[in-house]
Amino acid sequence: NAGVTQTPKFQVLKTGQSMTLQCAQDMNHNSMYWYRQDPGMGLRLIYYSASEGTTDKGEVPNGYNVSRLNKREFSLRLESAAPSQTSVYFCASNSEGFNSPLHFGNGTRLTVT
Amino acid sequence: SQKIEQNSEALNIQEGKTATLTCNYTNYSPAYLQWYRQDPGRGPVFLLLIRENEKEKRKERLKVTFDTTLKQSLFHITASQPADSATYLCAPYNFNKFYFGSGTKLNVKP
Numbered sequence: 001n002a003g004v005t006q007t008p009k010f011q012v013l014k015t016g017q018s019m020t021l022q023c024a025q026d027m028n029h030n031s032m033y034w035y036r037q038d039p040g041m042g043l044r045l046i047y048y049s050a051s052e053g054t055t056d057k058g059e060v061p062n063g064y065n066v067s068r069l070n071k072r073e074f075s076l077r078l079e080s081a082a083p084s085q086t087s088v089y090f091c092a093s094n095s096e097g098f099n100s101p102l103h104f105g106n107g108t109r110l111t112v113t
Numbered sequence: 114s115q116k117i118e119q120n121s122e123a124l125n126i127q128e129g130k131t132a133t134l135t136c137n138y139t140n141y142s143p144a145y146l147q148w149y150r151q152d153p154g155r156g157p158v159f160l161l162l163i164r165e166n167e168k169e170k171r172k173e174r175l176k177v178t179f180d181t182t183l184k185q186s187l188f189h190i191t192a193s194q195p196a197d198s199a200t201y202l203c204a205p206y207n208f209n210k211f212y213f214g215s216g217t218k219l220n221v222k223p
Contacts, residue, residue, distance in 0.1 A: 042215035090156050104156025
């Protein structure tokens, strides 16, 4: 059982380049999330999708776009990368609501030079 | 805006002792709170959920308390082991989203 799979694991971009981070889950979860984690800042929510076909902004959505391709897949796109987007990005999923724990992938470490 | 505070300094304890980690929150009143464990290079892993009407929750060597008056949750690991060394994150739930603290690193020395 793979759980939540993120690709790639590592990526280096130059300022202004674009890329898409991929996330897929095989647990039939309705909700999916993208977080970024920076030293001393904790995990901050970028975007989330409560169910297939819906997406909503989190705390730090600027500079990002998302696509909920189907129930399994939720991608995060950086259209024009900036050094401030250097971070570790985590995708997570859960069934629904407060009492359903989040299941995380192992992250994508992104460096923007 | 809501703020979540966890001790940024690492907690160093001896094997066998009880570790106590603190999570304080301000500017909102979450009805539920979760705790996660994160190992280096890995995503967080869920440990426990506690509701606002539950003062205490236990799971094996883990215990969580939730004081809505103090706006604080405490996370205890009894009989700690070196394998418990990790970063522990609290995540209060509000408005259909989980907001995470920055975590406290626990080092358990043999």
